[in-house]
Amino acid sequence: MSPDSPMTMVLPEQQVRERVHRLVPELWGTLADLVRHRSVAANPDPPLAVTAQTIAELFQRAGLSSARVETITHGDRTSAPLVLADEVAHAGVTTVLLYGHYDVQPADITQWTTKPFEPIEKMDEHHDMRLYGRGAADDKSGVVMHLGAIKALRGDRGQIPLNIKLVLEGEEESGTSVLEQHLAANPDDPRFKADLVIIADTGNVERGAPTLTETLRGIIAADVVVETLSTKVHSGMYGGPVPDAFMALVQILASLQDPKTGDVAIPGLTQYDHTWPTVSEATYRRDAGVLPATSLIGSGTIAKLLYGKPSINVVGLSGLPLVSGAQNVLCPKAKAKISMRLAPNQDPDEAYALLESHIMSAAPWGLKPSVKRTASGSGFIASTTGEHSRVIERALLEAYHASTVAKAGQGGSIPLVSAFQAANPEADIVLWGCEEPVAHAHGADESVSQSELEHMTLAEALLLQSVMSPIPIQSS
Numbered sequence: 269m270s271p272d273s274p275m276t277m278v279l280p281e282q283q284v285r286e287r288v289h290r291l292v293p294e295l296w297g298t299l300a301d302l303v304r305h306r307s308v309a310a311n312p313d314p315p316l317a318v319t320a321q322t323i324a325e326l327f328q329r330a331g332l333s334s335a336r337v338e339t340i341t342h343g344d345r346t347s348a349p350l351v352l353a354d355e356v357a358h359a360g361v362t363t364v365l366l367y368g369h370y371d372v373q374p375a376d377i378t379q380w381t382t383k384p385f386e387p388i389e390k391m392d393e394h395h396d397m398r399l400y401g402r403g404a405a406d407d408k409s410g411v412v413m414h415l416g417a418i419k420a421l422r423g424d425r426g427q428i429p430l431n432i433k434l435v436l437e438g439e440e441e442s443g444t445s446v447l448e449q450h451l452a453a454n455p456d457d458p459r460f461k462a463d464l465v466i467i468a469d470t471g472n473v474e475r476g477a478p479t480l481t482e483t484l485r486g487i488i489a490a491d492v493v494v495e496t497l498s499t500k501v502h503s504g505m506y507g508g509p510v511p512d513a514f515m516a517l518v519q520i521l522a523s524l525q526d527p528k529t530g531d532v533a534i535p536g537l538t539q540y541d542h543t544w545p546t547v548s549e550a551t552y553r554r555d556a557g558v559l560p561a562t563s564l565i566g567s568g569t570i571a572k573l574l575y576g577k578p579s580i581n582v583v584g585l586s587g588l589p590l591v592s593g594a595q596n597v598l599c600p601k602a603k604a605k606i607s608m609r610l611a612p613n614q615d616p617d618e619a620y621a622l623l624e625s626h627i628m629s630a631a632p633w634g635l636k637p638s639v640k641r642t643a644s645g646s647g648f649i650a651s652t653t654g655e656h657s658r659v660i661e662r663a664l665l666e667a668y669h670a671s672t673v674a675k676a677g678q679g680g681s682i683p684l685v686s687a688f689q690a691a692n693p694e695a696d697i698v699l700w701g702c703e704e705p706v707a708h709a710h711g712a713d714e715s716v717s718q719s720e721l722e723h724m725t726l727a728e729a730l731l732l733q734s735v736m737s738p739i740p741i742q743s744s
Contacts, residue, residue, distance in 0.1 A: 279421065281666065284733055287420040288726040295416045295725065296399065296718060298326065300387040302370070302408045303401035309348070309371040309441040316438040319370050320349035323411060323436060327353060330415055331422045332434060340450050347446035348438035352459065355432040361737040363431035365462035367688070368410035368469060369440035372403035379712035390715075392706075394475070397718040405716040406709035409702035409724075410468030411436055416725035417732055429737035433462055440469070440684070443489060443643035448684040455691035464656055464696050464735060465688050466728065470678050471703030473545060475717055478664035478727070479674040481699035483542055483575055486610035486647035487681035488620050489583075492520065492627055493638045497600035507598055511633050514587045514599040520637065521604060523630035524580050530565025532578045532608070534626045537619060540576040540611040540649075544677045547571045555705035575677025578619075580608040605642070609679060612647035620644060645683020654696035659734040664700070667727035698731070700724065 279287075306312060307319040320337045327335035335353040339346050348371065375384035382388050387401040414434065421428050439445050451460055472479040496513045503512075526533045547570040558564070566573040573579070587602030589595065610619050624639045631637050651657075652675075664673050678699075689697055702720045703709050 279423075279733060281730065281733070284420055284729050285726060287423060288416060288722060288729055291416050291419055291725070292718065292722050295412050295721065298415065299404065299408055299412045299716070299721070300399060300401070302411065303387040303399070303404050304385055305370075306385050307371050307403065307438065308374050309439050310374065312371075316371065317349045320351050320436075320438060323370055324351045326415055327351070327418070327434060330419045331355075331428070332418065332432065335434060340446055342446050342450040342453065345446050345449075347450075348442075350438065350447065351434060351436040353432065353434035354459065355427075357427050357429050357431055358737065361429055361431055362464060362735045363433065363462045364732060364735065365433040365435060365460065365465045365688070366414045367435045367465065367467045367684070368414060369407045369437045370403075370411055371438045371441050372406070372408070373441050373710050375402040376712070381713055384714075392717075396475070398715040399718070400713055400715040402714055405471070405703045405707035405714055407440070407469045407701070409716045409721055412721065413468045413702065413725050413728055414466075416721075417728040420725070420729040421732055421736075428732070430732060430735065433459070435460065437684075440682070443487070445684055448645065448687050451684065451687040451691055455687075457691070460688065460691055462692055462695055464698070465692060466698045466700075466731070467682070467685060467688070468701045468724070468728070469682055469703075470699045471701045471707065472720065473674045473676050473704070474551075475704045475706060475720060476668065476723075477674055478668040478670050478723075479676050479700065480650075480660065480664065481678050482650040482652070482675045483540070483544070483612040483677040484648040484685060484699070485575065485578075485612055485677075485679055485681055486614055486616050486619070486686075487643065487645045487683065488608045488610060488616055488623060488641065489643035490606050490608075490620065490623060491603060491640045491642055492517065492606060493601065493603045493640075494520070494631070494635060495601045496635065497598060500595075500597040500600055503596045503598050510598060511635065512598045514602040516632055516635055517587070517602040517604055517637075519632045520627055520630050521582055521606075523626070524606070525565075529567050531567055532580050534578070534580075534622050536622045537578045538611045538614045539572075539578075540613045541572070542576060542612075542649075542677060543675065544571040544575050545674050547574065551705075571677070574679040576611055578608060578610050578614070579679070580606065583607045609681065610647055612649050612677075614647060616644040616646055645681050646686035647681065648685045648689065648697070648699075650697055650699070656696040656735060660696065660698055660731060663727045663731035663734060666730055667723045700727070
């Protein structure tokens with residue numbers, strides 16, 4: 269077969285490994301270029317469409333000629349630009365869907381030692397190069413992983429003997445993904461049907477430790493508003509008989525956790541047990557940056573607290589001015605945004621009903637706060653007996669030259685995963701990626717390891733190779 273033939277043979281494993289290794293400098297540069305895009309979900313500059321088009325062109329040049337930018341409308345909302353592709357090799361071969369997201373969290377530049385959107389390289393103590401910048405890990409590394417795996421398998425030849433679907437969204441970090449809502453309501457949409465779904469948006473329990481994510485927690489977000497006065501009034505003249513809205517809100521918020529154990533104190537919420545790897549307290553404290561004088565809270569193992577039990581915190585407050593603008597007035601209206609992580613098997617609608625009921629009953633002095641759900645998403649529990657389970661693990665083991673694969677949980681939430689699972693009940697769902705504790709996803713000085721990017725790109729390429737048709741496919 270000539271080098272220019274449109275036929276594609278299954279490549280030997282060593283050849284895939286060498287191709288990925290040769291691609292690393294190019295992929296590293298591509299990732300740095302993507303980090304420069306300020307694709308913050310809430311306030312992009314320039315607009316997200318610019319980033320989406322840049323990524324679509326990268327995949328077009330990699331051989332996915334169908335890559336394009338689209339939006340999806342659900343109800344009265346239109347999604348951020350999506351990068352979609354549907355590359356059909358043959359009706360009889362495996363269909364793989366590759367998912368990631370290019371939007372990123374905001375970055376408070378005052379907390380960074382580097383500039384968030386100006387990528388910079390630094391060698392770490394393990395002599396591993398790291399790229400620093402917002403989105404370097406979460407989740408532009410996942411986008412580049414998919415790109416690298418496709419480029420490694422295609423090389424300079426023709427079509428890969430797989431049907432490949434690409435789904436890269438621009439609002440995963442917003443908490444209210446239109447794509448997730450659309451797919452939940454339209455599970456038969458053919459654009460999102462596949463035999464194998466690979467989601468590159470998690471990572472390893474530690475750098476160099478190959479990991480599959482088997483559980484995700486769900487999420488509920490709600491705004492709670494307490495009103496007691498029509499306007500601000502002088503606290504000396506009127507303080508005493510009338511309740512201060514902020515003080516009332518504080519009592520409600522304090523009721524959400526058990527004062528002794530720190531467990532979520534909302535009756536009826538579920539818990540989930542799983543054989544997660546042990547999380548040592550020392551490692552957890554180091555990775556989370558827990559201050560020495562701070563005691564850990566909650567009952568149960570750290571793994572159970574992180575992956576199998578609900579947690580709750582306040583992520584936003586309004587009602588009082590900053591300390592620098594403090595006034596001697598009663599607060600007439602106070603608002604809190606509450607985020608509650610849910611056990612992987614918890615129904616979000618039931619959890620919201622329990623949260624709302626608890627807040628109403630905890631309100632002091634006969635007050636009637638308003639509670640409004642602003643986001644929700646189901647958790648995820650992976651099947652461990654799927655058709656591709658063995659080759660998924662083998663790809664990781666071979667990529668890392670490892671003897672075991674960690675089967676971990678994630679305390680975070682990716683609601684779209686459960687929507688993919690519902691739409692593809694017979695498919696295997698793979699959750700993995702380049703993120704690991706040192707990456708500080710969502711935090712200051714986010715970074716990604718070059719060795720992790722190479723190993724995970726290789727793992728994905730080996731997995732795709734293992735499910736490719738063994739028979740060359742003639743391009744049409």
